[in-house]
Amino acid sequence: MGFEGRQHPSRLGARLLDQALGEECASAAERPAEIVGGHVDMLFVGYVSVIPHIKSGKLRALAMATSKRATAASGIPAVAETLPGFEIDSWYGLLAPAGTPPPVIATLHRATVNALQLPDVREKLFVQGGLEHVGSTPEQFAARLRQEIPQYARIVKLTGAKSE
Secondary structure, eight states, X not given: OEESOTTSHHHHHHHHHHHHHTXXXXXXXXXXXXXXXXXXXXXXXOGGGGHHHXXXXXXXXXXXXXXXXXXXXXXXXXXXXXXXXXXOOOOOOOXXXXXXXHHHHHHHHHHHHHHHTSHHHHIIIIIISOOOOOOOOHHHHHHHHHHHHHHHHHHHHHHTOOOO
């Protein structure tokens, strides 16, 4: 099994899957081309990078490493359906330096929310790109970060992952 890049969350996901299965099956494969070319049997990779291969029939998606099925890929089961609690979810967020004045944060948030409502942006990110639009307030996003830090620290400790 391969994973997408040494510093990508999919590497942690591959290691967490190793732990759940009780055996090490992750290799050094790092690109979708390695599975399309037959060099590895399975790849733990971000969905967005393999959408064209799935749509063309070159790859078969086995599961998403999320807690529930993705809206854009509802036919693909979540790993958590088989291994309860399994979740390695990638997300995108905007961050600003500590101490940024609240009115500036509010302006950036408003502009981001407005941009995510544009039809062409929605089409590219959520329909073509397979991303889930969560959307939240700056306070909710900060709470998510506070929740994920210990979660990922546990996964790093459990899997023995090292920064390279």
